[in-house]
Amino acid sequence: MNEMQKLKFYQKGTLTVGNRLVDEASRNVQASLDRSNSLTCGHRACQGCGEALGARYAIDAAMRASNRNLIAVNATGCLEVFTTPYPETSWQMPWMHSLFGNAAAVATGVAAAMRVTGKPATRVVAQGGDGGTTDIGFGCLSGMFERNDDVLYICYDNEGYMNTGVQRSSATPPTARTATTPPLGKETGNVFGTGKFVPKIAVAHEIPYVATASVADLHDLEAKITKAMSMHGARYIQINVPCPLGWGAASHDTIRLARLAIETGLFPIFEAEHGRITHVRKIRSQVPVVEYLKLQRRFAHLFKGGVEDPRVARMQAIADRHIAEYGLLEPVAGAA
Amino acid sequence: MLEQIEGSKAMAKVIGLCRPQVVCAYPITPQTHIVEGLGELVRTGDVQNCEFINVESEFAALSVAIGASAAGARAYTATASQGLLFMAEAVYNAAGLGLPIVMTLGNRAIGAPINIWNDHSDAMALRESGWLQLFAETNQEAADLHIIAFRLAEQLSVPVMVCVDGFILTHAMERIDIPDQAMVDKYLPPYEPVQVLDPEDPISIGAMVGPDAFTEVRYLQYYKQQTSFRLIEELSREFKREFGRESGGLLRNYEMADVETVVVAMGSVNGTIKDVIDEMRSEGLSIGLVSLVTFRPFPTRALQQALTQAKDVIVIDKSLDTGMGGPLASNIALALRDLAHAPKMHSVIVGLGGRPVTKAALHRVFRQAMIQPWEGSHFLDLNDRVIAREIHRRGKARRSGPAAENILKILESEREAAIIPTETRP
Missing domain, CATH: 3.40.50.970 (Thiamin diphosphate (ThDP)-binding fold, Pyr/PP domains)
Structure with missing residues (x-):
């Protein structure tokens, strides 16, 4: 390992363990010179894009876990558009895009083809944004779960239809402003819903593995991808990926927002196997949701004129409920 | 086997x-x-x-x-x-x-x-x-x-x-x-x-x-x-x-030597049409059939070759474009347009929603095309009386109700009228 690599992946001023501080075996895939660079440079993601970062780490980890014997299926969305403006592609791996709502089903077909054409070692991932996963692709996703097809589905959750210009998805949190929420109700902001949380629905399918992850903890993200790839059957990982454009946040705040989403309790980090939660990432101390909301213009209407809107309490209640439901603040009992 | x-x-x-x-x-x-x-x-x-x-x-x-x-x-x-x-x-x-x-x-x-x-x-x-x-x-x-x-x-x-x-x-x-x-x-x-x-x-x-x-x-x-x-x-x-048998291809000709009237159709209805053509030919009528196998790509040239001598072309559509007529007829019309002596085309809509396409009805419509052709699309076996009653009913009230249910009611009342003699009805 050369000096450049060590410096490049040391994350200064964060709570994340820098690669330089851990032994070589524990360093992440991305820190390695032999990483596959599956999503290579030159793509057209926005500055500070959480999805590009999440996808890069997730797919490289999956490539390593499969000995680079991996095929990716992509739903329509930002990730698809910014990586493959014809005739260019940023994918250094076999990659396919079919439609917005069918990535899970196409991946099922690819996995079936691998079995019948004598390539059982070739693994399959499907990936999409929250719109392609929790809304339009939900039928195909649930079908893939129910059949327990040998597919790892990765959802990059940025809580809205960002590719089409920031419209509301079923994963958009309540009170958030999007391009399609102003007509709903008297006040700006998403009036209904609790932000459909598909990981919980995935757990209810009792599939082999479900996990949530965040671009604020890339070691954990890689570890979960690696674990998922060590298993067969339907697996689901939802990664919280802040969107500077859609959230109205500074592009240098992507990691900070992702971390605040965890520490407020808004985005619980957990793992589940066969319908049971097996591991929860604890929070050292709960951060009030205000600190998370105030960094984003999509929540700016909640703090107009220096007065805190009562709806902030609704967001705090969601965070508190997650903390109670997943035991995010309870002391760690025994080994994790 | x-x-x-x-x-x-x-x-x-x-x-x-x-x-x-x-x-x-x-x-x-x-x-x-x-x-x-x-x-x-x-x-x-x-x-x-x-x-x-x-x-x-x-x-x-x-x-x-x-x-x-x-x-x-x-x-x-x-x-x-x-x-x-x-x-x-x-x-x-x-x-x-x-x-x-x-x-x-x-x-x-x-x-x-x-x-x-x-x-x-x-x-x-x-x-x-x-x-x-x-x-x-x-x-x-x-x-x-x-x-x-x-x-x-x-x-x-x-x-x-x-x-x-x-x-x-x-x-x-x-x-x-x-x-x-x-x-x-x-x-x-x-x-x-x-x-x-x-x-x-x-x-x-x-x-x-x-x-x-x-x-x-x-x-x-x-x-x-x-x-x-x-x-x-x-x-x-x-x-x-x-x-050892014929299947597929673009189209198949049936009794097409020097015929004046040609029927064009797709699918299983060709079996019934062939029987009707046999019967009409035995009466000395000049009629043949082009059974279209390949609809896409549309075999324009093959159709033009098959229909170049025809005077009348009867196109059988088993579907309806409600804003246009028969889709097959629309396609055939384009193919005929470029022929030196373009035949007259007669469009027939048949068999919608599983309505039986009978030999008797085909006999009638093929003869009508030869002697008294119609404009636009002809709907085989259309129940004109029921249509007239429903159109009349609609004219009387704004809230005339759902069309399908109304037609079924009219049909039911006609069946009743046919079974029960008028004088015994209450």
């Missing part, structure tokens, strides 16, 4: 002989027996090395087939009617990506009003989706067309829809010659994809294409279809050599 067998079961057997590697099954009447039959063949091991996947919708059925085909497997599915519309986005996608999937369409009407019986509305709705569309006349041809379809699809790298009249063919018991495996293997080599998802040779499939290249991509699809006519004919000739 000759078997007395249901059309769907025969198709399942022959599709099985084509060695499909991924079969996606989702039930919709009237195609369900085909995928059930294939499931049974996979279970018994008669079809080996095949993934039989129960999906949660038609959209998923074709999407799974898309993934399987792009990953190098021979993929098959079947659908009908609402199912085809539900998967419409994937239908266009499979064609745009150039994936040689074969799909059986058990032709069925499209609602509303909901109707499970046969017509060609489903196939016509997606005639511009980029798939080749072949129409079977008999159950023997329905079975045979699948062998040809896989060969054609894979040679061109274009998906092929085999259109089979629901119930009339899918549920009919007939004597069908099921070929043996060696014959099918000889005709249909293993699938060799032109593009494949392979970690050894990674490519991206399904990129975003802008105005700079989209026209070229679409033109190449058009070019491929427009240059496939000879291949479709060759594959039919080769099929005849190997299997």
Whole structure:
């Protein structure tokens, strides 16, 4: 390992363990010179894009876990558009895009083809944004779960239809402003819903593995991808990926927002196997949701004129409920 | 081997002989027996090395087939009617990506009003989706067309829809010659994809294409279809050599020597039409038939050659474009336009939603075309009295109610009137 690599992946001023501080075996895939660079440079993601970062780490980890014997299926969305403006592609791996709502089903077909054409070692991932996963692709996703097809589905959750210009998805949190929420109700902001949380629905399918992850903890993200790839059957990982454009946040705040989403309790980090939660990432101390909301213009209407809107309490209640439901603040009992 | 067998079961057997590697099954009447039959063949091991996947919708059925085909497997599915519309986005996608999937369409009407019986509305709705569309006349041809379809699809790298009249063919018991495996293997080599998802040779499939290249991509699809006519004919000739019977091709002529009146139709209705033509010819009338097998690509030149001597062309449509008329008639009209002595065209809409197409009705309409032709579309066996009553009723009240239910009520009242003598009614 050369000096450049060590410096490049040391994350200064964060709570994340820098690669330089851990032994070589524990360093992440991305820190390695032999990483596959599956999503290579030159793509057209926005500055500070959480999805590009999440996808890069997730797919490289999956490539390593499969000995680079991996095929990716992509739903329509930002990730698809910014990586493959014809005739260019940023994918250094076999990659396919079919439609917005069918990535899970196409991946099922690819996995079936691998079995019948004598390539059982070739693994399959499907990936999409929250719109392609929790809304339009939900039928195909649930079908893939129910059949327990040998597919790892990765959802990059940025809580809205960002590719089409920031419209509301079923994963958009309540009170958030999007391009399609102003007509709903008297006040700006998403009036209904609790932000459909598909990981919980995935757990209810009792599939082999479900996990949530965040671009604020890339070691954990890689570890979960690696674990998922060590298993067969339907697996689901939802990664919280802040969107500077859609959230109205500074592009240098992507990691900070992702971390605040965890520490407020808004985005619980957990793992589940066969319908049971097996591991929860604890929070050292709960951060009030205000600190998370105030960094984003999509929540700016909640703090107009220096007065805190009562709806902030609704967001705090969601965070508190997650903390109670997943035991995010309870002391760690025994080994994790 | 000759078997007395249901059309769907025969198709399942022959599709099985084509060695499909991924079969996606989702039930919709009237195609369900085909995928059930294939499931049974996979279970018994008669079809080996095949993934039989129960999906949660038609959209998923074709999407799974898309993934399987792009990953190098021979993929098959079947659908009908609402199912085809539900998967419409994937239908266009499979064609745009150039994936040689074969799909059986058990032709069925499209609602509303909901109707499970046969017509060609489903196939016509997606005639511009980029798939080749072949129409079977008999159950023997329905079975045979699948062998040809896989060969054609894979040679061109274009998906092929085999259109089979629901119930009339899918549920009919007939004597069908099921070929043996060696014959099918000889005709249909293993699938060799032109593009494949392979970690050894990674490519991206399904990129975003802008105005700079989209026209070229679409033109190449058009070019491929427009240059496939000879291949479709060759594959039919080769099929005849190997299997000893005629199936497929662009179109088939029946009693076409020096005829003045020519009927053009697709699918199983050609059987009834042939009987009517035999009877009319025995009376000395000059009438023949062009049975169209390939609807997409539309064989304009072959049709022009077949119809060049005709004075009158009667086009039988089993579907209706409510804003235009018969879709087949619209296509034929374009083909006739460029003939030096363009024949008169007479459009007939028949068999919507499974209405029987009787010999008597065909006799009447063919004669009428010869002696007293009509303008626009003629609807075979249309119940004019019921239509008049409903139009009259609508004129009287704004809230006239749902059309389908009203028509059924009128029919019921007419039936009652026919059964119960007027004087005994209360």
